[in-house]
Amino acid sequence: MTDSSDDLWPDLTGEPSQKPPLLILREQAAKLGAKTSNIIEAEVEAYPDNKGRLHIRFTLKAPALNGYEYTLLKIIQPIDLYPVCFSDSDADFWDDNNLKNEQEFKQYLEDVFKSEHTVNIIRSLVAQSKN
Secondary structure, rough: OOOOOOOOOOOOOOOOOOOHHHHHHHHHHHHHHHHHOOOEEEEEEEEEEOOOOEEEEEEEEEHHHEEEEEEEEEEEEEEOOOOEEEEEEOOOOOOEEEEOHHHHHHHHHHHOOHHHHHHHHHHHHHHHHHO
């Protein structure tokens, strides 16, 4: 029998083996601000659902355009990080869009961020914000 003062928990000081999607998105939001001299900002919002998952939205913001906002992508992250389900700005539905790990998630983000669609949106917002 175990004494009630015994600690039955394992060592919890380690890090997950993969970087959380929420952290990756926050890092990328900061990099966008730096790339545009904060003319365009990105906001990352996370909110839980009743199934223990995080819904995360990545929104572009143009403060000089009366706070104009454009949701670039949305993901659903399980509490144990992966697989992530995603929806981009062109889709109002959640398919079987699953990204199994950090590497797939980063590749997806790079594809979205470097797409002609995204680049055109950001350039347009920068140009309109300068006038």
